[in-house]
Amino acid sequence: MNDCADQPSFYPFYILRANLRRELGHPGRLGDLQKAQAQAPDEWRPILSLSRYYLENEDWTAALSIVKQGYHQYPDNYYLGLQLAKCLMHTKQLDQAISLMNNMTVLPNEGASEGRNSWRESHLLSAFNAIEAKDFDQVLKHISLARTWPENMGIGKPYHVDERLEDFIQLICSTSDNAAQRARLFRRITHYRAEHKQTPYSSLDLLGILLLRATENHKEADKILERWKKLEPEALALKWAIAFLEENQQEIDRLSKEKPLIKEAFPYEILFEDRSFNFIKKLYELGLLDKSTHAVNNELTNNLD
Known part of the structure; x- marks a missing residue:
């Protein structure tokens, strides 16, 4: 792989070699990508x-x-x-990221889900910022937008979408004067696993476990947890959830720093990615997971029948 050194004057060679280095875990990837850009500064791929x-x-x-x-x-x-929208999101320039995505058109393609992921996650992060600012109207606005699937993002809304995170944030941030709506949100979260048995287990199952426990439905909560343990015993989100439920602060701190293992995929296989885990940890950091008990007040439980 290194026999050609830096002799080729064909920039795709360096991108290809960088990709091979990544797959094989070999060093030198950055140098190859910098070489590709130096050779073709006016090309967009480098x-x-x-x-x-x-x-x-x-x-x-x-x-x-x-x-x-x-x-x-x-x-x-x-x-x-x-890519620019994603970078703006990671550098906390959320308004700019959202504005950019509002004004671009992504053609339908295999990777179009990346755009919708950035759209959803930018609005979720904006909702968290609004929570810290105690601007709950803005929280609900961004949660509503996080649920949308804009046509210009290049991907249509699938038949089933897991919105337990959006439901939970709306539940704990909405006012108690709409008990019927809050009861519907509560039911969607707590009944989700029973109604969607084939959906991969993820950090979002912790939300259902917490709400079920808050209403003394320990049997159903334990059933979800035990099934999760059986199907995904090595999942980082599961280990973190167990540490949280056991109030093991040392383990929570340790596991919060770990990165999920990347599984190898077969050709054309699409692996499940728990994209909500970072947001679950954010809820914990803000003390909002504890608010699950506050979300289940008498007014709400009276509307669950």
Whole structure:
């Protein structure tokens, strides 16, 4: 792989070699991507590849700087546009990220889910910011937008969408004067696992467990937890959930720093990714998981029958 050194004057060679280094776990990937960009500074693919490298390594500033320059050169390139939106999101420039996504058009393609993920997650992060500011009207506004599937993001809404995170945030942030709506949200979360047995278990199952326990339905809560243990015994989200339920602060702190294991996929296989886990940890950091008991007051439980 290194026999050619830096002799080829064909930039795709360096992108390909960088990809091989990544798959094999070999060093030198950054150098190859920098070489590709140096050889073809006016091509968009080296810009995107280099920005993605920095994003994967959590160097958000470098990733943003590179793709911002590239998008200025290619303002109609939605690959660069989506990467820029993601970088803006990671650098907490949420309004800019949302505005950018509102004004771009992503053509339907295999990777179009990336755009909708960035759309949802930008609005979820905005909702968390509004929670910290105690602006609950803005919280509900962003949660409502997080549920949407804009046509310009290049992917249509599937038949089934897991919205337990949005439901939970709306439940704990909405006023008690709409008990019927809050009861519906509560039911959607607590009945989700029974009604969607084939959906992969994830950090969102912790929300159902908490609400079930809050209403003394320990049998159903324990059933969900035991089934999760059986199906995904090594899942990081499961271990974190158990530490939380057992009030093991040391384990919570340790597991919060770990990254989920990346499973190998077969060709054309789409692996499940627990994209909500970071938001569950954010709920914990803000003390909002404890509010599950407050969400279940007498007015709410009276509407569950």
